[in-house]
Amino acid sequence: MTNLLINVDHVGTLRNAREETFPDPVHAAARCEQAGADGIVFHLREDRRHITERDVRLLAETVNGKLDFELSTEEEVVSICCDVVPDLATLVPERREEVTTEGGLDVTASRPRLNAVTDRLYGAGVDQVSLFVDPVPAQIEATAAVGANCVELHTGDFAEASTEAARREEAERLAAAADAAHETGLRVHAGHGLDYNNFSLFRETVPHVAEVSIGFAVMARAILVGMDQAVRDMRATVANAQP
Ligand code: PXP
Numbered sequence: 001m002t003n004l005l006i007n008v009d010h011v012g013t014l015r016n017a018r019e020e021t022f023p024d025p026v027h028a029a030a031r032c033e034q035a036g037a038d039g040i041v042f043h044l045r046e047d048r049r050h051i052t053e054r055d056v057r058l059l060a061e062t063v064n065g066k067l068d069f070e071l072s073t074e075e076e077v078v079s080i081c082c083d084v085v086p087d088l089a090t091l092v093p094e095r096r097e098e099v100t101t102e103g104g105l106d107v108t109a110s111r112p113r114l115n116a117v118t119d120r121l122y123g124a125g126v127d128q129v130s131l132f133v134d135p136v137p138a139q140i141e142a143t144a145a146v147g148a149n150c151v152e153l154h155t156g157d158f159a160e161a162s163t164e165a166a167r168r169e170e171a172e173r174l175a176a177a178a179d180a181a182h183e184t185g186l187r188v189h190a191g192h193g194l195d196y197n198n199f200s201l202f203r204e205t206v207p208h209v210a211e212v213s214i215g216f217a218v219m220a221r222a223i224l225v226g227m228d229q230a231v232r233d234m235r236a237t238v239a240n241a242q243p
Pocket residue numbers: 007009043070090092100101132152190191192193194213214215216217
């Protein structure tokens with residue numbers, strides 16, 4: 001079955017908006033795990049706009065399932081990741097002006113830096129290193145060439161497609177990328193914009209998906225129905241979707 005990892009960044013966004021100590025992403029992570037999440041994702045941004053170093057340390061101590069540390073290649077953040085040694089490190093592009101991660105890494109253009117960071121992460125004891133990329137063959141090839149053993153396919157264009165036909169076309173692009181990644185020996189992850197409505201089309205079209213990372217849809221629902229219910233609903237959505 002596809003692993004469901006829940007991203008708790010938005011809990012930190014809400015807390016920091018009021019410069020408060022609550023709601024706490026660490027408490028939220030525990031709730032997510034109790035409700036059936038296989039693991040927790042966070043992104044330690046260079047500007048610390050949601051997750052802080054305190055959160056990282058506590059999440060590393062308290063998360064029982066899989067811990068996915070999303071990061072850019074900035075030196076200080078890479079050092080923290082090497083110190084924490086999560087189960088999975090996912091390298092993502094980062095721009096300070098963006099509201100959320102806007103697209104995949106250009107791996108072909110940054111191979112030496114990504115290669116060096118990937119090696120450092122393995123050297124620190126991180127078992128799985130993933131690169132977040134658009135579903136483009138050249139990026140998949142470059143991901144394997146850099147030495148990552150996982151790839152996270154960016155599902156944003158699929159999620160944002162405005163017509164059914166466009167969404168199906170994006171799902172086919174993701175399927176071709178997943179096939180190519182699987183053939184190269186990469187473990188396939190996916191995320192960005194996946195939700196309760198679009199997941200079944202995604203999963204019935206895209207093969208080899210070992211893991212998905214979902215944040216906004218679950219946190220948005222949690223505000224209205226509670227975290228337990230929101231995670232359980234997503235757990236069921238992922239479990240019921242057929243490849
Ligand atoms: N995967 C990556 C690499 C991301 O940057 C994000 C957004 O934080 C997600 C998955 C989750 O996206 P969403 O919050 O839209 O579910």
